[in-house]
Amino acid sequence: MPTILVVDDEGSIRRTLREILEYEDYAVDVATEGSEALTMLRETTYDAVLLDIKMPAPDGMEVLRTLADEQPTLPVIMISGHATIETAVEATKLGAYDFIEKPPDLNRLLVTVRNALDRNTLEVENQRMRQMITEQAGDLSPIIGESDAIADIKATIDRVAATEARVLITGENGTGKELVARWIHQKSGRADAPLVEVNCAAIPSELIESELFGHEKGSFTGATQQRIGKFEQADGGTLFLDEIGDMSASAQAKVLRALQESTIQRVGGGQPIEVDVRVVAATNKDLMAEMEEGRFREDLYHRIGVILIDVPPLRHRRDDIPPLARHFAQHLARRHGMQPRTFTDAAIQHLRQAPWRGNVRELQNVVERLLILADGDTITAEAVERHIGPSAPGDSLATDLIHSHEDFTEARDAFERAFIQHKLNAHDWNVSQTAETIGIQRSHLYNKLNKYGIERGD
CATH class of the missing domain: 3.40.50.300 (P-loop containing nucleotide triphosphate hydrolases)
Structure with a gap:
């Protein structure tokens, strides 16, 4: 619930403003003079201030000047029955959010307060986001x-x-x-x-x-x-x-x-x-x-x-795999408080040949798994194979196709079906990307799907 401070030396104005704002579900505190208001503002966090101009010293303008230095983002709405254009311009230059004449119009007052609170909420959120960005920039x-x-x-x-x-x-x-x-x-x-x-x-x-x-x-x-x-x-x-x-x-x-x-x-x-x-x-x-x-x-x-x-995808830029793996190894070793580990040339080659259907995110996960589970000071090809599997998963499929079909046409169709399924899965069933990758028109690929009865989940 937003909390608003009403500062006015007239009791009737304080009571009226308090009743109006509390009816709209705002929490309201009141102060009768400028010095009391400044004390309250330094001890309590407020979301907005309704501040009368004509008060015993310090008057509203002096309070506004102090707030401009101490709490420059706090929305301050000035209220006065004796304001001049010059006073309004000066208040605006000092950072006042708006200016309302006495007696305040109910609708104008509520809209102004609502808009001031919106701006304050947004400013607080922006400050939080800027702080988060500053903290993350180094990372x-x-x-x-x-x-x-x-x-x-x-x-x-x-x-x-x-x-x-x-x-x-x-x-x-x-x-x-x-x-x-x-x-x-x-x-x-x-x-x-x-x-x-x-x-x-x-x-x-x-x-x-x-x-x-x-x-x-x-x-x-x-x-x-x-x-x-x-x-x-x-x-x-x-x-x-x-x-x-x-x-x-x-x-x-x-x-x-x-x-x-x-x-x-x-x-x-x-x-x-x-x-x-x-x-x-x-x-x-x-x-x-x-x-x-x-x-x-x-x-x-x-x-x-x-x-x-x-x-x-990572499988289309395999030259990036070695530097990525080494970067992740150093970064994750620091995160886990571990000694840096290096990859053997054979291990890097094994990583280069893996399918990486999960792309860079999968590579990072695999490197983290290897850092934690692999033995020794270096990560070997044997460790890579043990934790991500063989680097040439298509070999057994080719062997099965050769021995399962005597007829050339049947073997060709079986290979084509398996090839298309593999490529579609590799592209998360994005038909346009798959067609572009394998070098055929998208309509041609759809014809193949119909011909072989290929459906997602096969």
């Missing part, structure tokens, strides 16, 4: 890799980070899309402002709009208090919409409107709220296919996809 992992793909990604980040262009990052789960988004923010002019991350796939569809745009108290069952959404939290900074391909149609429409108009509206709210947000989005889905199926808005795609960055 921001570098983008490790020696492949041409990683070099291209780094160059693209350097070129687009300083702009306001929206970026869409694509790639399979575990490839490092989140890291790319963090580096775009870190290298941008918004680096000192919040980076707010939202996993659209992890939020139930019925709650995604509240999560993104916030809601007003009582706007739906369970909305027991006002909530500031991710767009407002990211004001001045970057909003990272991870797995945007999983966003509901309703939320897509509202995100599109927010990007077009730079305003949002809380669930249950009636007033548009201006936001200054750079959106970076990511998805593991084929959004072109999603648009063809009517599950993703084409206009939203063009809004978020000004710059496209594709992060290839």
Whole structure:
């Protein structure tokens, strides 16, 4: 419950303001003079102050000057029955949130208080986010890799980070899309402002709009208090919409409107709220296919996809595996308080040949497992094979196909079916990416699926 301090030397005004605010479920304290108010403000945390100008010394303007030094983010609403334009201008320069004349208009008072509290809540959240970013900045992992793909990604980040262009990052789960988004923010002019991350796939569809745009108290069952959404939290900074391909149609429409108009509206709210947000989005889905199926808005795609960055799967950039493995070994050894371990050349070669369906995330998990469970000062190929399995899992399949079929056509069809299944699984059943990887048209691949009766889960 927000707590408001009312400072006025007129008892009737104090009582009136207190009754109005308490009826709206605010907690209210009162002070009769400036010196009492300053003492209370130094001993108690308040969310807003209603401050009369004409009081015995120190008057409201002197109190405001003190608060501008001691609590510059605290919203202060000045109230007076004798204010001049010059006084109002001076108060605004000192940081007053707004100016209300006596006797206060009820609706004007409540709207002003509500807006002041909104700003205070947002400022507190932004400070928390900035602190979190500052604490994490030293731990921001570098983008490790020696492949041409990683070099291209780094160059693209350097070129687009300083702009306001929206970026869409694509790639399979575990490839490092989140890291790319963090580096775009870190290298941008918004680096000192919040980076707010939202996993659209992890939020139930019925709650995604509240999560993104916030809601007003009582706007739906369970909305027991006002909530500031991710767009407002990211004001001045970057909003990272991870797995945007999983966003509901309703939320897509509202995100599109927010990007077009730079305003949002809380669930249950009636007033548009201006936001200054750079959106970076990511998805593991084929959004072109999603648009063809009517599950993703084409206009939203063009809004978020000004710059496209594709992060290839680890199996398509095997030159990155050795430096990544060594980086994880050093980093995880420090985290666990262990002595650094090195890999033999044969162990590195074994890691290079593994399929890595879970991409960089799987590699990190395997390296951590090896650090903890492998024996000796070095990690050998035998240890790698023991903890991730043989490096050539396709050999037994080829042998089975050879010995299971006498007819060439049957053997060819069986191999083709197994090959397509393997590639689809490797691409998490993304048909467009699979077709591109194996060098055939998507329609041709669909024909193959029908021909061999291949279905997900086979």
